[in-house]
């Protein structure tokens with residue numbers, strides 16, 4: 089059942105790998121679809137305010153005022169008009185891709201339902217905004233779309249007088265009704281923005297703006313498009329005639345020909361049916377997820393690290409309840425927790441250097457406790473050390489490359505729900521006495537963490553930029569970070585091979601240094617972890 | 622009684638439409654606020670606000686401590702640096718621009734054949750009452766409670782309206798429509814569109830609003846010369862009781 093996603097995921101992963109080359113992981117537009125949609129909203133908002141200043145709000149003059157900005161003031165009004173149109177179109181494309189991507193990578197079920205669910209009214213208001221915009225041009229396209237929309241609404245029978253009658257004959261359309269249409273085009277985007285805000289409400293530290301380079305590139309693209317193919321109007325509307333041949337903006341008007349074919353009732357059924365289907369997807373079927381993280385109060389000192397790192401806002405801090413001399417304590421809201429374990433990786437008490445057999449940490453996953461992580465590490469290290477040559481421990485996650493299929497003589501692996509669950513002290517432990525000769529940290533593709541922030545926090549912790557950080561004494565040349573998605577086996581294989589070579593050279597150099605009594609080479613090789621403390 | 626209230630209107634807005642809103646809006650709002658959780662988002666409870674403040678403070682202290690330790694945020698920069706890579710980004714941007722540019726106006730769509738005209742039947746007309754109004758006799762009035770002693774007794778229900786449209790003698794439309802309203806006391810509405818080749822046509826429109834099958838209660842027969850793409854409206858003037866073409 090869950091495997092129908094696989095081929096779709098593979099398609100996305102392939103495409104994204106190609107885009108990774110010129111864009112780099114961070115600017116890759118596929119990972120920025122939500123932020124790009126936000127960005128295009130702002131472009132449409134700013135250009136919209138400008139063209140509204142030039143816009144005449146009367147039925148008789150509206151068309152001419154838009155012709156003026158398109159032809160007389162093409163260098164500013166015209167460009168703004170085109171930006172307004174194409175940014176709106178781009179919003180449909182990016183929102184659709186964003187939605188497909190969240191669906192295909194299964195980032196919408198369980199506690200993520202709220203964000204998904206609020207995407208549905210976003211679609212409705214996005215369409216209302218775009219379609220109402222096309223009415224204001226008051227050309228033949230506007231006439232077609234306005235009459236179609238009104239006929240569609242009239243089917244509901246909620247208006248005393250059919251609203252389509254406002255468009256019946258020459259002179260039917262009054263300035264008053266036209267003003268109402270303009271209001272709709274102002275309020276629909278405002279409501280859209282409000283829902284977009286609610287949409288990211290439950291996302292902790294949501295990324296709302298695209299990286300600057302990507303935003304700049306997208307804006308440049310729109311401007312060039314505006315110059316090459318400026319947005320233009322059809323012939324002016326004339327209610328005494330009927331529009332014949334039209335150039336539809338298919339991003340917004342796909343449903344109008346469907347309407348012409350099937351009629352209003354069927355389209356209502358379709359629109360409401362599709363909306364309900366999309367809205368109920370998070371429960372079709374519901375995700376079965378391991379138990380939520382749990383705080384062990386007598387280990388928690390209220391340091392707020394788990395609270396700061398949880399990507400889903402599931403941890404909150406509350407006043408101490410057990411009388412111990414700390415100000416606060418962590419508490420997990422199981423309704424928000426995805427059991428990613430990132431909080432475990434953040435907790436200062438998550439350390440393998442404990443005498444007790446039972447390893448108890450401040451915050452832990454009941455179904456995948458830290459004690460189990462240490463046991464897995466021990467087992468993997470032991471098996472890697474069996475073989476000749478350098479032993480390598482790969483630590484990966486459930487959503488990225490399958491590390492188990494890369495095990496070979498001297499190479500063993502352990503998997504976590506998310507790489508962000510890895511406390512840096514475990515690297516110290518794994519590379520310590522009786523440990524492995526080298527360690528590879530992997531997870532999802534770079535900037536594509538399934539649990540949103542696992543990769544970011546891991547890099548920050550290794551770089552010493554975020555608590556808990558990797559201790560200085562850990563030999564950085566024995567640690568390699570190689571992000572790799574599910575289809576990036578080859579990348580990981582190459583990394584393993586190269587790393588094996590580096591480790592062999594290191595061991596030989598260290599052995600030689602020991603013989604001659606010189607200093608170790610450590611520190612002269614480039615650290616693999618992207619910067620040290 | 623209730624029917625009468627529903628049929629009345631406040632400031633021109635029929636009560637019939639207001640009542641469901643008054644009933645369902647609170648339910649929808651309640652669901653939004655309590656079940657979807659909008660209430661907690663828009664008006665967070667006092668504890669939540671206090672907790673957020675506390676959390677904010679803790680976070681600032683944490684950041685401050687880290688600043689003092691000299692551990693500022695240094696994330697590896699993953700943006701593409703070389704101009705060559707920037708140049709290589711052009712093709713994807715161009716591809717996106719082309720997709721945007723093309724489908725924002727192509728392929729064209731023929732809504733209506735250019736050599737045809739459009740006849741729009743947009744007609745709203747209440748049928749006759751099924752039972753004519755009748756003056757109440759004095760005895761009848763006396764039996765009624767004082768607040769209901771209206772001199773006329775009217776059945777509210779109206780006949781469905783039948784409309785028939787013939788173009789050049791050929792019937793293109795013939796349908797009954799029921800009156801609107803819970804007690805079937807409103808107008809029957811028609812909104813239909815017919816494409817006809819441009820040129821001269823003989824139109825014949827007939828209406829029956831008295832429950833019969835003959836469309837002879839109102840009749841209009843006229844020869845019209847329709848230009849290509851012309852939109853001709855067939856309507857009904859309630860004030861002077863006649864079918865009109867416009």
Ligand code: HEM
Pocket residue numbers: 122123125126179183186187190195196200203204205206207208210211214284287288291293294295296366540
């Ligand atoms: C204008 C349209 C939209 C905008 C601007 C938008 C924006 C965003 C943003 C900024 C995020 C947070 C990303 C992050 O920091 O991880 C997000 C997440 C999300 N969006 Fe949208 N979105 C839009 C439409 C939709 C639609 C239509 C759906 C689906 C019906 C949807 C589903 C989701 C889901 C499921 C997440 C959560 C991902 C996660 O928790 O990992 N979005 N969106």
Ligand code: SF4
Pocket residue numbers: 380381397398399400401402403420424425426427428429430431432
């Ligand atoms: S397991 Fe993940 S989602 Fe749950 S509290 Fe910890 S960091 Fe948050």
Ligand code: SF4
Pocket residue numbers: 383387388389390391392393394395417418434435436437450451
């Ligand atoms: S990270 Fe650990 S010690 Fe710090 S608040 Fe969370 S559970 Fe408590």
